[in-house]
Amino acid sequence: MGRETNCTEAADTLQRLREVPIEALVPVIDRSDPGRLGAWQPVIDGDFVREYGSLSVKNGDYPKLSLIIGTTSDEGASFSKLGLNTTEQIFDYPVKQILTAKIL
Numbered sequence: 001m002g003r004e005t006n007c008t009e010a011a012d013t014l015q016r017l018r019e020v021p022i023e024a025l026v027p028v029i030d031r032s033d034p035g036r037l038g039a040w041q042p043v044i045d046g047d048f049v050r051e052y053g054s055l056s057v058k059n060g061d062y063p064k065l066s067l068i069i070g071t072t073s074d075e076g077a078s079f080s081k082l083g084l085n086t087t088e089q090i091f092d093y094p095v096k097q098i099l100t101a102k103i104l
Contacts, residue, residue, distance in 0.1 A: 004028045 002008045002017060005024055010016035017025075029040065042049050056062045084090045 001025070001028050001032075004031075 002013045005017065005020045005028060007013050007016040007020065032040075042053070044051060050056075051061075080090060081093060084093055
């Protein structure tokens with residue numbers, strides 16, 4: 001990511017990446033290897049993320065909030081066939097590949 005956003009020459013690469021606009025980061029993430037499902041998931045660093053979220057919940061080690069809300073628009077995309085990049089391709093794939101194969 002640092003290389004693709006021209007951040008490798010910075011004295012503090014991480015700080016420079018933090019300054020990169022999201023509009024520049026999204027295309028880099030989109031071009032990354034989709035086969036690496038966990039590439040963009042949280043990493044246990046021992047400081048900010050101390051353990052797996054499932055263990056935190058099991059051990060009761062999480063903020064006791066009344067409500068946690070999140071949103072996502074494409075969470076299933078990492079489980080779909082590679083190369084399907086548009087909504088139309090995703091809907092057409094079963095018809096063209098699966099249903100057509102059964103008829104032939």
